[in-house]
Amino acid sequence: MDEIDWKILQQLKKQARLTNKEMGQMIHMSGQGVGQRISNLIDQKVIERFTIEIKNEKKQIILVYLNEATYQSFEQAILAFEEVIEFYQVSGESCYTIIASFEAEKLNQFIAVISKYGRYKVNTIMNKLR
Template sequence: MKKMQDLDPIDLKILALLKQDSRLSHKQIGALVHRTGQAVGARISHLIEQGVIERYTLAIAYPQKQFIQLFLNEPRFSEIENIINHFEQVDEFYKVMGNACYMVVAHFSPQELNLFIEQISKWCRYSVESVIKKI
């Protein structure tokens, strides 16, 4: 996998433009970085092959967003992973190193969050941080 510090200024600019709007065509990006659309396409393909670009995605503005830390009571990783992966409101799910065992980024309504907590309480302790404003 290529490291970010190994990328040249053109690749970094292409990444910044895609991060702002992944719908931009290669030709549009090329005009902004002074390259042809074909050259931009080749660079993007190379960034994908190198693992720098994982995927193109869409960010949806949900009315609620939570950051949930999970602290397992017992080392039963597969059970909690199966439970968490069944919730469609989970946007991101990471096994982490530090105080918590997992970090969940989700968009539960208050009622859904209550159901989620009831499900996971058998397996772990948790800390929920709810977003009140995006800055």
């Protein structure tokens, strides 16, 4: 990846609905050239998917510390909740990090489920700064 690829990625992150021509004008390339670079970034697995971000008034970052190595059953239990936006198995302080958007009542139900597997920390996002 070179500097032009980085510029394209930054523009896609800011406003993915730009046409290739509009993006090309911003970074001084042809729309066709931008399109080819985006295709290359997809082929190289730098871009995995295109998506939208839905504004959630309530968003949580939940860290889970499993008591036992019950990974598969834990993962199935978590994926049953549609409020889970992102779900990662991680190394470091916790076993899993979950990004979710729960209303209070549903969050209580979720906590009841994860409590069966181990300890947890729930952090509520107050403001998105970027």
